[in-house]
Amino acid sequence: MPLIQSSSRAPVTINSEACIADKGCTVCVDVCPLDLLVIDMANGTAVMKYDECWYCLPCELDCPTDAVSVEIPYLLK
Amino acid sequence: MxxxxxxxxxxxxxxxxxxxxxxxxxxxxxxxxxxxxxxxxxxxxxxxxxxxxxxxxxxxxxxxxxxxxxxxxxxxxxxxxxxxxxxxxxxxxxxxxxxxxxxxxxxxxxxxxFEKDETGDYNVKKVHHMGAYVLxxxxxxxxxxxxxxxxxxxxxxxxxxxxxxxxxxxxxxxxxxxxxxxxxxxxxxxxxxxxxxxxxxxxxxxxxxxxxxxxxxxxxxxxxxxxxxxxxxxxxxxxxxxxxxINPLIKDYNGPACAYVTGPMGGYTANSKGDRFIECDYWSGQMMLEFYKELEGGNGPVFLKIDHLAEETISEIEVILHSNERPSRGRFHENRGTNYRERMVEMHISEIGxxxxxxxxxxxxxxxxxxxxxxxxxxxxxxxxxxxxxxxxxxxxxxxxxxxxxxxxxxxxxxxxSAEIAAEKARVLAPLQVKDGIPAEQMEYKIRRLVNDYLQPPKVTKKMEIGMERFAEIRADLPMLQANDPHELMRAMEVHFILDCAEMAATASMYRTESRWGLYHYYVDHPDTDDEKWMCHVQTKKGADGLPECSTRPIEPYIVELDEEEMSAYKKLRVSDDDTTETAGV
Missing domain, CATH: 3.50.50.60 (FAD/NAD(P)-binding domain)
Structure with missing residues (x-):
């Protein structure tokens, strides 16, 4: 059987205006216990890549520019 | 590297x-x-x-x-x-x-x-049934x-x-x-x-x-x-x-609430009528069994009650609960319009682990x-x-x-x-080579859904046997685990861990043919606690056939003796009918 992709709503949003990943910051990527965030090099901003969020908040609280916001995942909101 | x-x-x-x-x-x-x-x-x-x-x-x-x-x-x-x-x-x-x-x-x-009192001593609170241990x-x-x-x-x-x-x-x-x-x-x-x-x-x-x-x-x-x-x-x-x-949690949210933070400040676990139904909020299997019965009974579901407390107490609870351990709790409540001051917070029991x-x-x-x-x-x-x-x-x-x-x-x-190293490396990297296989997420979902269906208490032998059959089928599917990148490879390796744990949980549960620890091992086929046969540890290890194998290990002689009354302390957790009206709303 071939594999297909399905979408899900990402609980973590990064404000690309505020994000300073283009200056080398990787704080949110470093602190995520589940390793869900990556740096999008083309756009110079962090993004959520995998929907496996524990909504534990280090990414949001440790971000030096308040660029990260975490929502409660839709399934349990 | x-x-x-x-x-x-x-x-x-x-x-x-x-x-x-x-x-x-x-x-x-x-x-x-x-x-x-x-x-x-x-x-x-x-x-x-x-x-x-x-x-x-x-x-x-x-x-x-x-x-x-x-x-x-x-x-x-x-x-x-x-x-x-x-x-x-x-x-x-x-x-x-x-x-x-x-x-x-x-x-x-x-x-x-740590919290200290005005003289600089640790400010210890009482939550447990007998002593004071909460700081x-x-x-x-x-x-x-x-x-x-x-x-x-x-x-x-x-x-x-x-x-x-x-x-x-x-x-x-x-x-x-x-x-x-x-x-x-x-x-x-x-x-x-x-x-x-x-x-x-x-x-x-x-x-x-x-x-x-x-x-x-x-x-x-x-x-x-x-x-x-x-x-x-x-x-x-x-x-x-x-x-x-198994722990008591806020319904749909993974945060605990009651015993250690709100308990010493006057909060308690209540049924839908707002009545207290357990004497002691310390987390034990016996407490969880009473929680489970209330949850499933006519007075369910179960709630955390703090709406009767003074404003300053509620504010203090909010500061502690919304900034420590599970800080997203505040926004969870906000989404649902739940204010601790206005109504009780619905609770539920956690998944097993x-x-x-x-x-x-x-x-x-x-x-x-x-x-x-x-x-x-x-x-x-x-x-x-x-x-x-x-x-x-x-x-x-x-x-x-x-x-x-x-x-x-x-x-x-x-x-x-070195042969063992090579074999392990091949096992770990295999999912990266699989095409048209099974994503780790789907396999994990299936194992854990079956754990809920067949393993969580009340435990029933036939259900656990069916669970083991389904797990064996999934084990046969393991070579089809597919990972598209190293992150998915991590999840694929975790599927192996989860499946091992599921099989161990079922095997150990079926071995102990009695009920013990309240809800934790509430075995419907064997509802009574049998101290004569089962006052011992149940040990699990990998058997020669590669499946979990159980045995008993005797309990080391106690170094602190307990009398019978002390031993039964946690068996009287339910508030008796006479007490209910008295303690409700305290």
């Missing part, structure tokens, strides 16, 4: 390898270096030690502080013996209890802020920063973003090291070590939360049962796996944190010391390190069979 060809692998070597950098792990690393600064000590962490483990956002209090003037070690040993229905190695609890106060003072010196930490969110500073100060090597997949033994059966993989690059390596201390936390992704969201677990979902599975495959004994962890921190399911360890494999230790939630909580993880991290340092002085590094 470099990994160019299939037969090559990077090899690192340490005296003490700590696997897991959450709570027990950093303490073990720091303590080993304090004992002997010349030793090569590493803490391996699947995430990043700065924010890893179940206390990644700190902790709001100590649940089991044994502080002179408030409790004695003997009293604590009694309390936990009763809370765990007699199935304890009291020496392990005593080893914790006698070092509890020193550890609090060490943490205090390191900068952890609030209103500013406990700094915990990981404080541990990180100590790791740096003591020059412990930290290896972030590598997960251990299997342990290796030498020819003589002693521990020799671990196989690891990087979840960002899929690089593999072998870490040789004279001693290994497993500090991998709970098996938090065993059952599925009722929301269906795989990562909405009570435990930090990074803790997939890695240590339980690795100990099992290396031949160690595990214990009490039928004594599941293994965790000695709250129950008694762990890798078998003695009072020196030794497992049944020479040179292998376990500390924290994955060790078998019951109701050990965060402070127990710290104490046992230190105990394990001290014994490991002595072991290092007396033993040489064991050699690891």
């Amino acid at each position: 470099n990994d160019k060809t299939d037969s090559s692998h990077e090899v690192l070597e340490f005296d003490v390898l700590v696997i897991g950098g959450g709570t027990a792990g950093p303490m073990a690393g720091v303590r080993a270096k304090e004992m002997n600064p010349k030793l090569r000590v590493a803490v391996l962490e699947k995430a990043n030690v700065k924010r890893s483990g179940c206390i990644s956002m700190g902790m709001d209090g100590l649940n089991n502080a044994v502080i002179p003037g408030h409790a004695t070690p003997e009293q604590y040993v009694k309390e936990i013996t009763v809370a765990n229905d007699g199935i304890v190695n009291q020496k392990t609890i005593m080893a914790y209890a006698t070092r509890s106060y020193d550890m609090i003072n060490t943490l205090d010196k390191w900068g952890v802020k 609030p930490m209103p500013e406990g969110h700094h915990m990981k920063k404080i541990l990180y500073r100590q790791l740096r100060k003591k020059r412990v090597s930290v290896i972030n973003r590598f997960m251990a997949t299997r342990l290796f033994k030498g020819k003589d059966g002693a521990i020799a090291g671990a196989h690891v993989v990087n979840p960002r690059t899929a690089e593999t390596a072998v870490i040789k070590a004279k001693t290994v201390i497993l500090c991998t936390g709970a098996a938090g992704r065993l059952g599925m939360p009722t929301s269906g969201y795989l990562f909405g677990t009570y435990e930090n979902p990074t803790n997939a049962g890695d240590g339980y599975s690795m100990a099992y495959h290396v031949g160690a004994e595990l214990s009490g796996l039928e004594c599941y962890q 293994f965790c000695s921190g709250h129950s008694a399911s762990g890798i078998w360890t003695d009072e020196n944190a030794r497992t049944t494999i020479p040179g292998l230790y376990a500390a924290g939630d994955c060790g078998s010391v019951p109701h050990n909580y965060m402070l127990g993880a710290f104490v046992y991290g230190a105990i394990a390190a001290e014994d490991a340092v002595k072991y290092c002085a007396e033993h040489e590094q064991c050699e690891i069979d």
Whole structure:
């Protein structure tokens, strides 16, 4: 059987205006216990890549520019 | 670390390898270096030690502080013996209890802020049935920063973003090291070590939360049962796996609420009428059984009641609950328009898991944190010391390190069979080669859905047998696990851990043909507690056929005797009918 992709709503949003990943910051990527965030090099901003969020908040609280916001995942909101 | 060809692998070597950098792990690393600064000590962490483990956002209090003037070690040993229905190695609890106060003072010196009264003494609260052991930490969110500073100060090597997949033994059966993989690059390596201390936390992704969201677990979902599975495959004994962890939580949200924070301030667990139905909110299997009955009964569901408290008390509760341990709690309530002042908060029970921190399911360890494999230790939630909580993880991290340092002085590094390394590397990297296979997420979902269907209490033999049949089918599917990148490869390896834990949970549960620990092992086919036959530990290890095999282990003679009345303390948890009207609304 071939594999297909399905979408899900990402609980973590990064404000690309505020994000300073283009200056080398990787704080949110470093602190995520589940390793869900990556740096999008083309756009110079962090993004959520995998929907496996524990909504534990280090990414949001440790971000030096308040660029990260975490929502409660839709399934349990 | 470099990994160019299939037969090559990077090899690192340490005296003490700590696997897991959450709570027990950093303490073990720091303590080993304090004992002997010349030793090569590493803490391996699947995430990043700065924010890893179940206390990644700190902790709001100590649940089991044994502080002179408030409790004695003997009293604590009694309390936990009763809370765990007699199935304890009291020496392990005593080893914790006698070092509890020193550890609090060490943490205090390191900068952890505990609640103190106007004279500077620790402000201990009573939550347990008998003694007083709860010490609030209103500013406990700094915990990981404080541990990180100590790791740096003591020059412990930290290896972030590598997960251990299997342990290796030498020819003589002693521990020799671990196989690891990087979840960002899929690089593999072998870490040789004279001693290994497993500090991998709970098996938090065993059952599925009722929301269906795989990562909405009570435990930090990074803790997939890695240590339980690795100990099992290396031949160690595990214990009490039928004594599941099940906790009372906010409905749909993974945060606890009542006993330790709101209890001492006047909050309590209530039924839909707002009436108190349990005498004591301390988390035990007996308490959970009453919780479960109320939840399923005509007075259900169950609620956290604090709407009767004064405004200043509620504000204080909010500050503690919304800034520590589970800080997203505030926005969860906000989404639903729940205000603590206006109405009770709906509660539910968590998915099942293994965790000695709250129950008694762990890798078998003695009072020196030794497992049944020479040179292998376990500390924290994955060790078998019951109701050990965060402070127990710290104490046992230190105990394990001290014994490991002595072991290092007396033993040489064991050699690891190269064929075994090659086989493990091939097993780990296989999912990257699979095309048109099964994604880890789907396989995990299926295992955990079956755990809920067939394994969670009330336990029924036929259901657990069907569960084992389904697990065997999934095991046959394992070669089809597909990973499209190193991150998915990490999840695929975790599927192996979760499946091992599911089979162990069912096997151990069917072996103990009685009911014990309230809801944790509520076995419908065997509803009574049978002390004559089952006042013993149930041990699980890997059998010759590759499936879990159980046996009994006698209970070590008690070092603190209990009389019959003390033993039955936790059996009278339900508020009697006469009391209900009296205590409601207190």
